[in-house]
């Protein structure tokens with residue numbers, strides 16, 4: 001008998017009492033000002049959030065970030081914003097090892113934990129979310145309404161997601177960090193040393 | 203593994219307690235995290251609802267585990283992953299090795315996985331000439347020191363920055379005596395980047411696997427799991443069969459509980475959802491039983507399969523905090539480890555259920571509401587029934603029970619005890635024969651026994667009437 005059959009057999013023949021699934025439609029937490037709460041939590045975990053208007057507004061804000069302006073190798077997956085490398089022409093993700101700054105699209109944000117949902121649907125090599133020294137995530141708000149880009153809690157977040165394709169998806173909340181050495185918080189373990197989130201109005 | 207010398211918890215705990223100031227430091231470091239967890243739990247009015255939901259989802263999953271495993275395999279396969287089944291640790295290790303050999307992989311990066319730790323994957327691969335680098339910073343530190351992790355979430359919580367500095371100086375040529383955590387972390391970053399870039403295959407654990415979609419989630423703060431699997435073409439994910447949840451929406455419950463319970467963060471920095479392999483790559487998922495299905499039979503212990511490995515029970519446990527993770531001589535230490543290990547191997551781990559004060563704090567913090575302290579109590583009688591208890595534990599109990607059945611004798615002995623506690627010189631009370639007096643003061647003996655006070659009170663009440 002194969003191990004699969006073996007395991008299934010030993011799992012199936014157990015006297016385990018039946019139990020129903022709980023109802024997920026509950027009164028999950030709502031915030032008076034979800035946008036402000038998102039900004040506060042993100043700041044507490046080491047990131048920043050800024051509302052910008054149009055690509056010009058985005059460029060102007062990026063220009064205020066020294067690690068962006070000083071970055072020699074930059075990647076942008078945002079329409080209308082140029083990086084120094086065209087990621088779509090990169091065949092081997094290892095070539096992205098020395099990227100200084102990447103500006104990537106985020107889909108929406110979660111107020112309760114400062115997380116941004118990011119997928120690799122429009123990012124050819126997903127490593128570019130993890131390997132650059134610094135990261136910016138840009139969340140579009142096409143209706144001109146920032147509230148639309150932010151959900152209150154994780155239950156709402158999952159309601160917004162669909163799982164049709166094989167996209168890789170990640171909730172990113174702040175820059176990479178560790179507290180493994182005597183519980184001292186250090187920002188910049190393996191991934192990005194900083195995270196900027198931009199809420200992009202048209 | 204240098205730390206595992208004995209399976210006897212008291213013996214190992216004694217060793218840890220030799221350095222009193224370090225014990226206090228360890229205790230307060232963990233309590234600090236427990237307090238952060240409390241603040242997070244209090245920030246959500248629905249905390250108890252979340253715990254109840256999580257517990258219920260897990261109960262339900264276990265009741266239909268076979269169906270969900272099949273559903274998971276179907277959906278994962280449809281997304282292009284290869285699913286493997288392993289009955290035990292050896293089979294798991296064999297499967298991983300075969301995949302690596304097929305790709306002629308020599309260098310592996312691995313993110314934290316208690317399962318591969320449980321299966322002793324690293325030494326096995328090492329034996330076959332394959333280099334495995336643990337990429338979680340804490341795991342890397344203990345790997346360089348050739349020690350096992352002492353905590354499931356914070357593997358190096360038992361070490362001071364001076365220890366890390368010495369280790370890095372020896373292995374990574376950092377400056378001698380430079381103990382700055384920023385400097386040390388930066389050095390590890392540079393060192394591990396090379397490993398990431400050179401890796402042929404990335405191995406990760408799994409925090410949650412979803413039957414409905416055939417995907418799975420890995421949570422880290424460092425991003426090491428993601429870096430490890432997004433450069434190489436091959437990703438191997440190793441998971442125990444109890445990691446399954448039915449639907450993707452259920453993640454909303456578990457991701458809200460996990461990091462808050464583990465480290466007091468609102469969520470881990472990266473919660474990555476993997477569905478299928480990278481373009482042109484391979485994704486292998488190894489489903490491992492290794493004794494888990496056996497736990498399903500027992501009404502007393504089935505609940506322990508709900509564990510999401512957050513470590514909250516360890517952080518709050520007064521015994522863990524004062525005895526250190528290594529004293530448990532097991533992959534999973536602390537309250538949950540004291541249940542899982544004896545159930546797997548009663549002979550070696552029989553002392554663990556007794557490393558518990560039955561204070562119940564672990565059950566209070568457990569995000570999936572495992573009745574940890576109750577299970578530990580049940581396990582004690584189990585160990586006793588199997589005649590696994592040392593005479594030093596059974597004999598005093600037998601004597602006590604004999605005495606308790608003879609009230610006059612008990613009263614007389616109580617009087618003698620009080621007399622001696624008051625009048626004997628210290629060295630006669632605080633010595634090796636009295637374990638209760640070790641590292642602590644005996645209670646002061648009252649001038650009058652309870653029995654006497656009670657009798658007097660009765661008498662005065664009578665005369666008042």
Ligand code: SF4
Nearest residue numbers: 509510512513515568
């Ligand atoms: S038993 Fe509960 S508290 Fe302990 S690690 Fe598991 S889930 Fe966390």
